[in-house]
Amino acid sequence: MARYVVDVMPKPEILDPQGKAVLGALPRLGFGGVTDVRQGKRFEVEVEGDASAAGLDEVRRMAETLLANPVIEDFTVQPVEPEATTEQPEPTS
Amino acid sequence: MKIGVVTFPGSLDDVDAARAVRLAGGEAVALWHGDADLHGVDAVVLPGGFSYGDYLRCGAISRFAPVMSEVVTWAGRGLPVLGICNGFQILCESHLLPGALIRNDHRTFVCRDQRLRIENNRTPWTSSYAENAEVTIVLKNGEGGFVADEPTLAMLEGEGRVVARYLGDNPNGSLHDIAGITNALGNVVGLMPHPEHAVEALTGAGTDGLGFFTGLAALTAR
Numbered sequence: 001m002a003r004y005v006v007d008v009m010p011k012p013e014i015l016d017p018q019g020k021a022v023l024g025a026l027p028r029l030g031f032g033g034v035t036d037v038r039q040g041k042r043f044e045v046e047v048e049g050d051a052s053a054a055g056l057d058e059v060r061r062m063a064e065t066l067l068a069n070p071v072i073e074d075f076t077v078q079p080v081e082p083e084a085t086t087e088q089p090e091p092t093s
Numbered sequence: 094m095k096i097g098v099v100t101f102p103g104s105l106d107d108v109d110a111a112r113a114v115r116l117a118g119g120e121a122v123a124l125w126h127g128d129a130d131l132h133g134v135d136a137v138v139l140p141g142g143f144s145y146g147d148y149l150r151c152g153a154i155s156r157f158a159p160v161m162s163e164v165v166t167w168a169g170r171g172l173p174v175l176g177i178c179n180g181f182q183i184l185c186e187s188h189l190l191p192g193a194l195i196r197n198d199h200r201t202f203v204c205r206d207q208r209l210r211i212e213n214n215r216t217p218w219t220s221s222y223a224e225n226a227e228v229t230i231v232l233k234n235g236e237g238g239f240v241a242d243e244p245t246l247a248m249l250e251g252e253g254r255v256v257a258r259y260l261g262d263n264p265n266g267s268l269h270d271i272a273g274i275t276n277a278l279g280n281v282v283g284l285m286p287h288p289e290h291a292v293e294a295l296t297g298a299g300t301d302g303l304g305f306f307t308g309l310a311a312l313t314a315r
Binding site: 010013014015017018020066069071072 | 149150192196198266
């Protein structure tokens with residue numbers, strides 16, 4: 001099984017009201033020095049077979065067609081190891 | 094005149110739109126999103142609501158509904174299409190109209206009687222309004238901010254494709270106070286406010302919205 005990650009972000013020039021809301025909340029919670037927050041979306045797409053250049057192209061086409069709206073959003077596509085995103089981190093406390 | 098009104102899962106203004114069509118003297122034909130057939134209608138209304146696919150972006154998945162392939166094909170041949178609110182979003186996602194609709198700049202849902210100026214009365218949907226007519230039509234949206242890049246905005250302004258513009262306070266952060274636009278051919282119109290809710294004095298601020306539906310009947314009567 002191959003896994004690809006598609007990260008979608010609003011274009012820099014597009015207003016991001018959700019990011020603005022988070023930016024407004026952080027100082028109220030005591031996190032100082034934050035100058036900007038942008039909020040995007042992450043898709044994890046699992047595809048039959050091994051990761052390949054052709055598979056990457058196919059997922060890129062999925063991103064262009066449906067996952068992102070190129071009018072207002074930029075996206076990146078990259079293959080990841082399936083274990084890398086399914087493994088649960090050890091509790092730290 | 095037969096005007097199709099599409100129902101998507103989550104549509105909530107389809108019945109109001111059909112009623113507005115009938116009040117304007119037309120025959121409303123119910124169309125289903127899953128049916129790739131326009132059943133011979135003379136025009137199509139994509140009503141407001143929350144269509145499936147809003148999970149991703151408003152209109153992103155409904156754009157691929159079977160009925161939309163027919164709407165896109167026939168819109169290219171001049172079929173009048175009006176997208177209201179969520180319908181406007183679907184038209185942008187379908188690339189029948191340029192730009193996109195994003196979350197309101199103040200991040201809250203807005204619902205109010207909105208003053209508008211009808212700046213383009215050369216579309217089939219706005220032909221019964223005087224040019225630059227000022228009207229009041231109810232507005233209700235959470236993601237009604239129209240955005241496009243500068244060249245697209247310049248094109249819309251330069252070609253007179255801004256159909257309606259907000260007057261007074263901008264309700265949602267739309268660039269250039271844009272409330273509605275049309276395509277290059279002038280048959281497809283996207284509008285964020287809801288004219289179908291302004292067709293009877295009993296239930297709204299007035300009847301200023303009725304013109305969006307009477308214009309079509311007048312066109313076919315000619």
